[in-house]
Amino acid sequence: MDRDENKIEELSDTSAETIDASDEEDERLFGHQQHPTGADSPLVPPLFTSLPPIQDSLETETSQLQNRTIQECLPLLAAAERAAGGAIFDFNPYGLPRLDRERHVAFLQGSLGRLPSGFVAADASRPWMVYWALTCLYLLGQDLAQYREEVIATLTPMQNPDGGFGGGHGHYSHVAPSYAAVLSLVMVGGDEALNLIDRKAMWRWLGDLKQRDGGFQVCVGGEEDVRGAYCSMVIASLLNLPLELPSTSSAKQNDSDTLITGLREYLARCQTFEGGIADSPDNEAHGAFAFCALACLCLMDDPQKIINETLDVPRLISWLSSRQHAPEGGFAGRTNKLVDGCYSHWAGGCWPLIQAALDGPMPFDGPVAPTVGTIYSREGLTRYILCCCQGKRGGLRDKPSKHVDAYHSCYALVALSSTQHSYFYMGTAPDKPITPLTAAFHWASSPRVLDSNGEIQEPICDEEDRVKLIHPIFVIPWGVPETTRAWYEAKSGL
Amino acid sequence: MGSYADDSKWADIVPIPQDDGGPNALATIAYPDAYSEATSYLRAIMAKNEFSDRVLELTADIIDMNPAHYTVWLYRAKTLLQLNKDLREELDWVNPIALAHQKNYQIWHHRQLLTDKRNAYDGEREFIGEMLDEDSKNYHVWSYRQWLVRRFDLWDDKEIPFVEEMLKRDIRNNSAWNHRWFTVFGRYRPLTDIKHTEQSKQAASFAPLSQTGRTIESYPDSLIDREVAFAQEAIKLAPQNQSPWNYLSGVLREAGRPLATVKPFVEQFANLDEPEKVRSSHALDFLASIYAGEQPTSGPSSADESQKDVKKACQALDLLAEKYDPIRRFYWGWRKDIITKEARATGTA
Numbered sequence: 001m002d003r004d005e006n007k008i009e010e011l012s013d014t015s016a017e018t019i020d021a022s023d024e025e026d027e028r029l030f031g032h033q034q035h036p037t038g039a040d041s042p043l044v045p046p047l048f049t050s051l052p053p054i055q056d057s058l059e060t061e062t063s064q065l066q067n068r069t070i071q072e073c074l075p076l077l078a079a080a081e082r083a084a085g086g087a088i089f090d091f092n093p094y095g096l097p098r099l100d101r102e103r104h105v106a107f108l109q110g111s112l113g114r115l116p117s118g119f120v121a122a123d124a125s126r127p128w129m130v131y132w133a134l135t136c137l138y139l140l141g142q143d144l145a146q147y148r149e150e151v152i153a154t155l156t157p158m159q160n161p162d163g164g165f166g167g168g169h170g171h172y173s174h175v176a177p178s179y180a181a182v183l184s185l186v187m188v189g190g191d192e193a194l195n196l197i198d199r200k201a202m203w204r205w206l207g208d209l210k211q212r213d214g215g216f217q218v219c220v221g222g223e224e225d226v227r228g229a230y231c232s233m234v235i236a237s238l239l240n241l242p243l244e245l246p247s248t249s250s251a252k253q254n255d256s257d258t259l260i261t262g263l264r265e266y267l268a269r270c271q272t273f274e275g276g277i278a279d280s281p282d283n284e285a286h287g288a289f290a291f292c293a294l295a296c297l298c299l300m301d302d303p304q305k306i307i308n309e310t311l312d313v314p315r316l317i318s319w320l321s322s323r324q325h326a327p328e329g330g331f332a333g334r335t336n337k338l339v340d341g342c343y344s345h346w347a348g349g350c351w352p353l354i355q356a357a358l359d360g361p362m363p364f365d366g367p368v369a370p371t372v373g374t375i376y377s378r379e380g381l382t383r384y385i386l387c388c389c390q391g392k393r394g395g396l397r398d399k400p401s402k403h404v405d406a407y408h409s410c411y412a413l414v415a416l417s418s419t420q421h422s423y424f425y426m427g428t429a430p431d432k433p434i435t436p437l438t439a440a441f442h443w444a445s446s447p448r449v450l451d452s453n454g455e456i457q458e459p460i461c462d463e464e465d466r467v468k469l470i471h472p473i474f475v476i477p478w479g480v481p482e483t484t485r486a487w488y489e490a491k492s493g494l
Numbered sequence: 495m496g497s498y499a500d501d502s503k504w505a506d507i508v509p510i511p512q513d514d515g516g517p518n519a520l521a522t523i524a525y526p527d528a529y530s531e532a533t534s535y536l537r538a539i540m541a542k543n544e545f546s547d548r549v550l551e552l553t554a555d556i557i558d559m560n561p562a563h564y565t566v567w568l569y570r571a572k573t574l575l576q577l578n579k580d581l582r583e584e585l586d587w588v589n590p591i592a593l594a595h596q597k598n599y600q601i602w603h604h605r606q607l608l609t610d611k612r613n614a615y616d617g618e619r620e621f622i623g624e625m626l627d628e629d630s631k632n633y634h635v636w637s638y639r640q641w642l643v644r645r646f647d648l649w650d651d652k653e654i655p656f657v658e659e660m661l662k663r664d665i666r667n668n669s670a671w672n673h674r675w676f677t678v679f680g681r682y683r684p685l686t687d688i689k690h691t692e693q694s695k696q697a698a699s700f701a702p703l704s705q706t707g708r709t710i711e712s713y714p715d716s717l718i719d720r721e722v723a724f725a726q727e728a729i730k731l732a733p734q735n736q737s738p739w740n741y742l743s744g745v746l747r748e749a750g751r752p753l754a755t756v757k758p759f760v761e762q763f764a765n766l767d768e769p770e771k772v773r774s775s776h777a778l779d780f781l782a783s784i785y786a787g788e789q790p791t792s793g794p795s796s797a798d799e800s801q802k803d804v805k806k807a808c809q810a811l812d813l814l815a816e817k818y819d820p821i822r823r824f825y826w827g828w829r830k831d832i833i834t835k836e837a838r839a840t841g842t843a
């Protein structure tokens with residue numbers, strides 16, 4: 001793993017000296033006046049300002065909702081074209097509004113404060129509230145260590161003797177709040193936070209969730225779905241839990257059974273005829289579950305190997321690619337549903353994982369260059385997030401007609417980060433094959449976006465609108481998964 | 495002080511107040527007093543593992559204030575089972591809550607648990623219908639219906655007409671299309687088909703796991719014909735509706751029939767001789783697959799190479815990239831790359 005870490009540093013070092021900064025400055029200073037509104041070279045490509053080329057005349061509920069959504073997005077996507085006078089400076093040379101960093105920070109800090117009684121519906125989701133806000137604050141450049149004491153104080157009463165975390169004090173252990181709690185603790189870091197987790201009990205509890213068909217329940221006696229699998233594997237991987245199934249697990253049929261026995265097969269059964277992935281077998285393909293399934297596979301092995309061996313990749317890509325809409329630019333979660341800011345991550349976040357499956361591992365000691373590169377529209381997604389998801393008073397949202405919230409803020413900003421970076425799965429030395437649940441620690445990244453010719457794609461975001469780098473599988477700050485795992489590896493015993 | 499503290503029925507219980515993490519805690523909620531009180535009684539009840547009638551009252555009270563509280567639902571289910579309660583009565587109690595909280599999914603797990611225990615499904619399909627009247631694409635409701643059909647072997651004559659009614663209301667309802675797929679093909683594909691055995695590991699060496707374990711030889715020709723015709727009729731109503739295109743392609747692939755068997759139909763909506771008159775980008779996509787000689791992903795090798803034409807496949811993909819679906823232009827370009835590289839390798843270019 002040492003070699004990989006070096007490689008990661010190398011990569012980010014060389015890529016730090018990106019495009020000549022002075023050019024950018026000029027473009028920002030003088031570019032705006034060079035693009036008069038209505039001229040033959042519009043700021044915003046017509047793809048994002050006009051109706052789709054083919055629309056059926058038959059009206060149904062679906063088409064009405066879709067048209068309404070296009071109509072609420074179009075004015076925001078094209079706003080730079082109509083801006084006149086000083087207002088033009090609200091947009092960058094590509095007609096994108098600025099990232100409203102200060103207001104987003106204020107909104108998310110507020111979401112960590114005292115919430116009004118209407119939030120009673122979020123009573124079982126407080127670990128999520130913490131995770132969403134911390135992730136956003138990191139992306140926006142805030143130091144998370146300042147929240148260390150508070151995070152520990154908040155999550156301590158939610159940890160149960162069985163090892164899992166509940167959504168609140170006295171709630172049953174559940175993988176979703178456990179995932180959010182574990183990620184929040186490792187994000188703020190420090191011995192006290194990392195020691196808080198009872199790994200031995202956590203391991204036994206994951207064994208209780210494991211099912212004989214290979215999947216995981218979300219809580220003991222709860223539903224089984226790919227969320228359960230992804231969250232469980234993130235926890236096991238980050239905390240360096242033993243791979244073997246505890247003897248207390250009712251899923252244990254053979255001595256050799258592990259946490260990942262039958263898991264690939266379970267995930268394979270969730271792929272539908274459309275090519276996408278459902279929450280469990282038989283159900284409809286859905287963006288959130290596609291991410292969970294792909295990320296779960298990437299925790300287990302080399303993405304090229306395991307994704308291609310488990311799923312019908314051409315069908316999966318065909319389905320995933322169809323989820324990106326024009327003119328909106330964002331992603332919908334299912335066929336014939338509407339774009340939504342959170343699918344920028346759930347569907348959009350599948351792309352780096354798919355790309356790693358197509359590119360294959362980067363040579364262990366050679367240059368990093370994608371063979372396939374990006375096959376979705378980073379530009380479209382960036383436009384949807386910055387034009388349509390930003391609320392006027394801070395925070396991000398599903399779509400213009402919806403209110404902002406911490407959940408949509410989190411996944412829109414995570415996705416914005418993904419549009420601004422490239423990720424690579426790094427091959428390992430031949431004598432050091434991947435061991436199960438360590439695959440996700442072998443990724444590298446670059447702040448430059450390279451296309452399949454190895455050429456740099458020009459970013460449409462200005463430097464000041466860039467957000468921080470996030471891990472594409474664990475969805476926590478870049479580098480934290482490795483330091484966390486190393487911390488637990490150095491600790492003797494469970 | 496509160497309705498529980500003042501009630502002699504609860505006098506024996508010492509409530510456990512919520513520890514929400516002290517003065518420094520994050521994302522604390524200004525709970526209404528009634529909620530705080532009820533949940534402190536719940537913690538106390540759970541700590542002593544009590545299952546009784548008053549627990550049903552308490553959990554009902556909390557659910558009324560916060561139906562997203564998954565623990566309350568699970569504890570309530572345990573209580574109902576312990577007390578041998580009439581579970582049909584419970585389902586009737588749950589119905590209005592489900593209708594009022596469309597997005598809630600804890601309710602659906604509760605429902606599934608109870609229906610499974612009841613070993614009866616009377617009233618369930620009717621209630622699902624009511625829910626779908628409110629939100630025709632509710633993921634949890636459709637998932638519950640799929641579970642119900644499998645659990646009680648309801649591959650009967652009610653499901654297809656139900657799907658057709660839903661599609662009559664909105665031919666673009668993809669959840670209904672998925673349910674049709676499930677109803678038609680699910681019975682041929684028991685969930686136990688893919689086992690983690692050595693056999694499936696071997697299968698993975700030539701096909702991805704998700705493509706193994708099917709019993710395709712058991713599909714009657716007439717069934718496949720019927721499903722192809724159904725998708726085609728739907729496409730005629732609104733050719734730019736992606737759902738029936740995905741369905742059509744899925745049916746052909748599942749049955750091991752070449753995509754080219756529907757080429758004349760596809761060309762009604764996208765014909766390379768008339769590139770200005772494309773009526774469906776999905777038809778163009780389909781046509782590209784036909785010209786690329788894409789093979790059905792499963793089944794006996796019945797790939798039809800006679801329609802293979804790399805140049806035309808590229809022409810269709812270019813039209814998509816430049817004109818009919820340019821937001822996906824990198825994707826169309828990637829497909830073109832694969833086809834041309836493959837052609838160069840096999841010398842067919």
Ligand SMILES: [Zn+2]
Binds near residue numbers: 031035
């Ligand atoms: Zn400009």
Ligand SMILES: [Zn+2]
Binds near residue numbers: 341342343398408
């Ligand atoms: Zn959303």
